[in-house]
Amino acid sequence: MQVAQGAGPGGAAAAALLDIRHLRKTFGTTEVLKGIDLSVGLSELVFVIGPSGSGKSTLLRCCNRLEEPSGGEIWFEGRDILAPGTDLNAMRRRIGMVFQSFNLYPHLNARDNVALALLHVLKQPRDQAHARALQSLEQVGLADRAGAMPGELSGGQQQRVAIARALALEPSIVLFDEPTSALDPELVGSVLAVLRSLRTAGMTMLVVSHEMGFARSAADRVVFMEGGRIVEQGPPAHIFGSDAHPRIREFVASVEHR
Amino acid sequence: MSGMADTFFNLAVMRQYLPKVIEGMGVTLQLALAVVVTGLMLGVVLALLRSLRFKPLNALIVVFADVFRAVPALVILIIIYFALPTVGVRLSGFASAWLGLSLVLAAFAEEIVWAGILSVPRGQWEAARATGLGFAQGLRHVVLPQALRLTVAPLTNRAIVITKNTALASVLAVGEILYQAQAGYSFSYNPSPLTLGAVAYLILFIPLVWFGRWVEGRFAWKR
Numbered sequence A: 001m002q003v004a005q006g007a008g009p010g011g012a013a014a015a016a017l018l019d020i021r022h023l024r025k026t027f028g029t030t031e032v033l034k035g036i037d038l039s040v041g042l043s044e045l046v047f048v049i050g051p052s053g054s055g056k057s058t059l060l061r062c063c064n065r066l067e068e069p070s071g072g073e074i075w076f077e078g079r080d081i082l083a084p085g086t087d088l089n090a091m092r093r094r095i096g097m098v099f100q101s102f103n104l105y106p107h108l109n110a111r112d113n114v115a116l117a118l119l120h121v122l123k124q125p126r127d128q129a130h131a132r133a134l135q136s137l138e139q140v141g142l143a144d145r146a147g148a149m150p151g152e153l154s155g156g157q158q159q160r161v162a163i164a165r166a167l168a169l170e171p172s173i174v175l176f177d178e179p180t181s182a183l184d185p186e187l188v189g190s191v192l193a194v195l196r197s198l199r200t201a202g203m204t205m206l207v208v209s210h211e212m213g214f215a216r217s218a219a220d221r222v223v224f225m226e227g228g229r230i231v232e233q234g235p236p237a238h239i240f241g242s243d244a245h246p247r248i249r250e251f252v253a254s255v256e257h258r
Numbered sequence B: 001m002s003g004m005a006d007t008f009f010n011l012a013v014m015r016q017y018l019p020k021v022i023e024g025m026g027v028t029l030q031l032a033l034a035v036v037v038t039g040l041m042l043g044v045v046l047a048l049l050r051s052l053r054f055k056p057l058n059a060l061i062v063v064f065a066d067v068f069r070a071v072p073a074l075v076i077l078i079i080i081y082f083a084l085p086t087v088g089v090r091l092s093g094f095a096s097a098w099l100g101l102s103l104v105l106a107a108f109a110e111e112i113v114w115a116g117i118l119s120v121p122r123g124q125w126e127a128a129r130a131t132g133l134g135f136a137q138g139l140r141h142v143v144l145p146q147a148l149r150l151t152v153a154p155l156t157n158r159a160i161v162i163t164k165n166t167a168l169a170s171v172l173a174v175g176e177i178l179y180q181a182q183a184g185y186s187f188s189y190n191p192s193p194l195t196l197g198a199v200a201y202l203i204l205f206i207p208l209v210w211f212g213r214w215v216e217g218r219f220a221w222k223r
Helices: A056-062 A088-092 A110-120 A126-141 A155-168 A185-200 A212-218 A248-257 B002-008 B013-049 B057-070 B073-087 B093-119 B124-128 B134-173 B177-188 B192-218
Strands: A018-029 A030-041 A045-049 A072-078 A094-100 A173-177 A204-209 A221-226 A229-232
Touching: A018 A056, A018 A204, A030 A056, A030 A229, A030 B057, A045 A212, A056 A173, A056 A204, A088 A094, A094 A155, A094 A221, A094 B124, A110 A126, A110 B134, A126 A155, A126 A173, A126 B093, A155 A173, A155 A185, A185 A204, A204 A221, A204 B002, A212 B124, A221 A248, A221 B057, A229 A248, B002 B124, B002 B192, B013 B057, B013 B093, B013 B134, B013 B177, B013 B192, B057 B093, B073 B093, B073 B134, B093 B134, B134 B177, B134 B192, B177 B192
Parallel strands: A045 A204, A045 A221, A094 A173, A173 A204
Antiparallel strands: A018 A030, A018 A072, A221 A229
16 A cells, blocks of 8 residues: 555554544445545645545545444544544534535524534634634635625635634634535635645645545645545555556546546 | 395494404404414424434324324314313313314424424534534524524414414303304394404404415525
8 A cells, every 4th residue: 555654554643633543334234434544644635536435425424423433443633533422512623524515504694604603612702703703704715705695605605604614613624525516617716725725724634525636736645445445545646646556547537537 | 235234234233242252352362372372382392302303202292293183173172171071171161272272283383393394404414513513502503593484484374274263162162253253143143243253353363364474575585
């Protein structure tokens, strides 16, 4: 297996912020994850690619236990978050998540979408929560749309509000589940620009996406999954290079020549 | 023509029974308000309990909702008023009507609110939970505001239908509009009091119907 500098199993494990070990997940009789080992280091941007049904989204959703794993361990900030007695809500406010379909609250405007968890999870006073929400919206370039309802925003703007909602809680890692898949092509760039600025700011990110061009230029490491297993992982130069696993080259070619 | 005017619009008879019908309006109004308040509250509480997805409790709620939606309201009132005393529970006509109609409204309201909760996409729950909100917080701040907005119009309409059924309380000798109008009819051998009764229902319920229409427009919103 190809291993990225200092991040793979046996590497600088102490530096790993998120360390997934032998993760398994079955739905009924279908085994979707068949023993995943993956670690994400501080400030690393890790891209997960692979054909649909390969278990990428399930892997991501296990990381904050939106899906309940069937076996394995997930170490985050020094704790196994699959251990009994784990405070789910405390863990989740440290792990941000951005969804393919945005999932903004349609009855709240952009600012209140971002402020909701600040008010009710962090118990911030209203003024402080609103100020922090505006600051987060500023970060994604949408401070001027704070009063807009989700229905009044474009898909790209909605996704950026959703990113601001995740960032407002100051998570130590953000999980992105196909953040641009539901967007019209001309709106994808605005969301990727936000990811790029987050990378510059040192945010740790685990991204499931088909944006190969972005993975090539921005990812620290690319993980290729198929059939519930990690086939290969490494720096983009390797994964997208000529000596990558033949299955990867086949997949990348099929995605890029859509 | 004058036959019809004498029969249905006999002013002398109307004048005589107007105070009784007005008195009946007061009783109808009290009964209707009591039924709407307790019926809707109980319905929402049952729907919330159902969202906990605790199987034995859910089975009980489903049985309750199905029975009280299937059995005619009149039958329920008669059972409460005439049958419960045989097991030692003796309620006044007003209390029987209030209890029976509240249970019927609660059964419908539970189903409507539950459908509203189910219709909120799963992604809304996930977004709430992923930011660290607990189950109750997600329900209160994310799911219920959306569910109730979807259900306000059908709830209002159902509440109107059930509160009109306060007329059934006349069978239990509750002095509401229909009871007073029928009494006037029997005493005077002239149906004009029934005309008064119809007008009384219009006065009470037309504003409610208008309110229902206003609510439908008010709570529609762009997604």
